[in-house]
Amino acid sequence: MPRRFATSIAGTLCLASFIALTGCGDSEPVVAEQDSTHAPLPGPQQAGGAVTDMPAAPGPGEVPLAGSAPPPPPPEHPPVDGVAGLPPLEDNPEAGLLATPPPAGAPDPQAAPAATVEDPRDVLRRYYAAINARDFATAQAAWIEGAGAAATLAQDFASATSVELTVGEPRPAEGAAGSVYVEVPVTVTTMRADGSRQHQAGRYTLRRSQVDGASAAQRNWRIAAIDLRDAVG
Numbered sequence: 001m002p003r004r005f006a007t008s009i010a011g012t013l014c015l016a017s018f019i020a021l022t023g024c025g026d027s028e029p030v031v032a033e034q035d036s037t038h039a040p041l042p043g044p045q046q047a048g049g050a051v052t053d054m055p056a057a058p059g060p061g062e063v064p065l066a067g068s069a070p071p072p073p074p075p076e077h078p079p080v081d082g083v084a085g086l087p088p089l090e091d092n093p094e095a096g097l098l099a100t101p102p103p104a105g106a107p108d109p110q111a112a113p114a115a116t117v118e119d120p121r122d123v124l125r126r127y128y129a130a131i132n133a134r135d136f137a138t139a140q141a142a143w144i145e146g147a148g149a150a151a152t153l154a155q156d157f158a159s160a161t162s163v164e165l166t167v168g169e170p171r172p173a174e175g176a177a178g179s180v181y182v183e184v185p186v187t188v189t190t191m192r193a194d195g196s197r198q199h200q201a202g203r204y205t206l207r208r209s210q211v212d213g214a215s216a217a218q219r220n221w222r223i224a225a226i227d228l229r230d231a232v233g
Helices: 002-023 119-132 134-140 148-154
Strands: 160-167 174-176 179-192 195-208 222-228
Touching: 119 134, 119 160, 119 179, 119 195, 119 222, 134 148, 179 222
Parallel strands: none
Antiparallel strands: 160 179, 174 179, 179 195, 195 222
């Protein structure tokens, strides 16, 4: 009885093993899941394009293969006339572009410079230099119109061998009736042919015009009057 029971158990186990092996042979092969990290790189979207969708050449002139065009660079100068950021042209195109206007209150570099007024002392220096050179016509031209005469000057300095002039600081100028007057203190030493010396002190009065329409010569200082007195040398 026991032997028959053992034989039955052994047969049952063999049948179960056969069924299990048969089930394993019919199963489909297992395919491993593909690793996404090893996926191939994307190809170009059009012929000749770059893999990274960037332009083939750097610079703002080429539009990328994907996306919108980059914004244009800012203008170098802010717009002045609202057209393409360019400053306005002058009426005469050959003159070029208008220069940036100077700030308010600043002097205009294109404005004509103001006429400079000659130092009245220089007029007196030239006057006596002409006398020492015996050029009495030039000396007479230092006077205002109608004052003095070359013949009178030649007579006054006929015996003079040299004249020495010393000028002081001019007094403040004063205006009257379209003219400006200034007084210049002087000392004059005259050496004569007989060896004598005459020392004088006083002042010269010079005048110039400041009315509209006055000529350049009228705006220069001219001798209007003289007041010299003998002084102890």
